[in-house]
Amino acid sequence: MTENTADTSAPKTASHDNEPSQKLRAFMNSGWADSERHDLALSDVGVWAAKRRDALSQAFPGERLVVPAGTYKVRSNDTDYVFRPHTDYVWLTGNQTSDAVLVLEPNGTSGHDSVLYFRPRADRSQGEEFWRDRMYGELWAGRRPSLTETAKEFGIETRHVDQLADALKGDVPTRVRRDEDESIAYLLTGAKLDDLRDNELAATLSELRLVKDAYELEQLRDAVAITHRGFSDVLAEMDKVRQYGERWIEGTFWRRARAEGNDVGYTSIAAAGPHATTLHWIENDGPVNDGTLMLLDMGVENRQLYTADITRTLPVNGEFTPRQRDLYQLVLDAQNAGIAALKPGAAFRSGHEAAMEVIVHGLDAMELLPVSAEEALDPESRLYQRYTLHGVSHMLGLDVHDCSAARGETYRQGNVQPGYVLTVEPGLYFQSDDLTVPEDLRGIGIRIEDDVLITSDGTENLSEAMPRTVEGLQEWMAS
Secondary structure (H helix, E strand, C coil): CCCCCCCCCCCCCCCCCCCCCHHHHHHHCCCCCCCCCCCCCCCHHHHHHHHHHHHHHHHCCCCEEEEEEECCCEEECCEECCCCCCHHHHHHHCCCCCCEEEEEEECCCCCEEEEEEECCCCCCCCCCHHHHCCCCCHHHHCCCCCHHHHHHHHCCEEEEHHHHHHHCCCCCCEEECCCCCHHHHHHCCCCCCCHHHHHHHHHHHHHHCCCCCHHHHHHHHHHHHHHHHHHHHHHCCHHHHHHHCHHHHHHHHHHHHHHHCCEECCCCEEEEHHHHHCCCCCCCCCCCCCCCEEEEEECEECCCCCECCEEEEEECCCCCCHHHHHHHHHHHHHHHHHHHHCCCCCECCHHHHHHHHHHHHHHHHCCCCCCCHHHHHCCCCCCCHHHHCCCCCCECCCCCCCCCCCCCCCCCCCECCCCCEEEECCEEEECCCCCCCCHHHCCEEEECEEEEEECCCCEEECCCCCCCCHHHHHHHHHC
């Protein structure tokens, strides 16, 4: 590990900041106690991350691999969004620091040597970064870890990011995880980069992440449990929900996400009434009225950045009408069929196909299809998709739509394996202006979504504790 090197760049200040005097500069560089965290030990995630780096190393012998964490993204003018590191970087390191880059350098013998380059906390005995830099300064933006602290916590060699440019020199074949930090491409100017090779790195990382290890499953269970409590918070405040509408749902759930987790894993969907027919309704600015349904698609991202993704559709006044109940039960039956179809070795799409079989025959029985069920299910037709719109499953983990760079033959056209975690989420959506359905159904949207682990002999519904039957939902709302 290399000790801190002084950052000679000018601190990131704003136009309205005052220029300090030389006497103040000298005064600020003295009189500080030692605040190094000397008692840090290797974290659990550090142990697992080392195993993951070994798996990646084996996939690309003799090649340099570069995986950035990314940097801050501008919200407006000189204000940034809260930083969230790139998922592949987190999976390989466990670290959540901004402006960091993981480099796996081939060592010619046992695979790769891993080095984590990042911007550590500044030395207070020299320079101005710690007290003038609005982006990285400790007195402005909070404490960043030191090189030594990070090395201890995550079990990896650390170096100052200022040394990265020299480390990336040479004619070593290099692959980069693209699209997260444009400065990396600049540092590699002259290197023989190739889009196809870099895409293969991204695909391989996604495919390595398909099967969740024991640590990841623990984190997902944690995220699901916090999400359950967040939903219960909303139902406990239905008087406020009726008063303030969808905004209160979003804010109430976010409060739980921040209190126990890191944040929400994606922008919450708090869709009441006809808003429920918009799949990703995130405006969350409408009223919540008795007699209608509210579709809540929300998930907490826990402190290790794993997210739940759960949807419940509930009657605002606590009880389904007979028509709402029939439609809800159809979607629930479809979801149960989808979960039952998923077992080790089954096609990834088997859950979707089983759920659609139930949905279509149910719609046919309700005389809501313009053609027979058999014709609607024909791949050349699929007219039922007017009312279902989306697929039933996606992978889940550090991203809500996890492992998205995996190749089709491995993921969407592949078979599920023990350790996969995926959603099962059929839905029905009757648009307010859809003249093909009876008027009393227009503006109704229903989705039920759970997070399902593929086990050695079937499935485990990680979110099973959250009520989803008609009776269970009504009891939950009454409690």
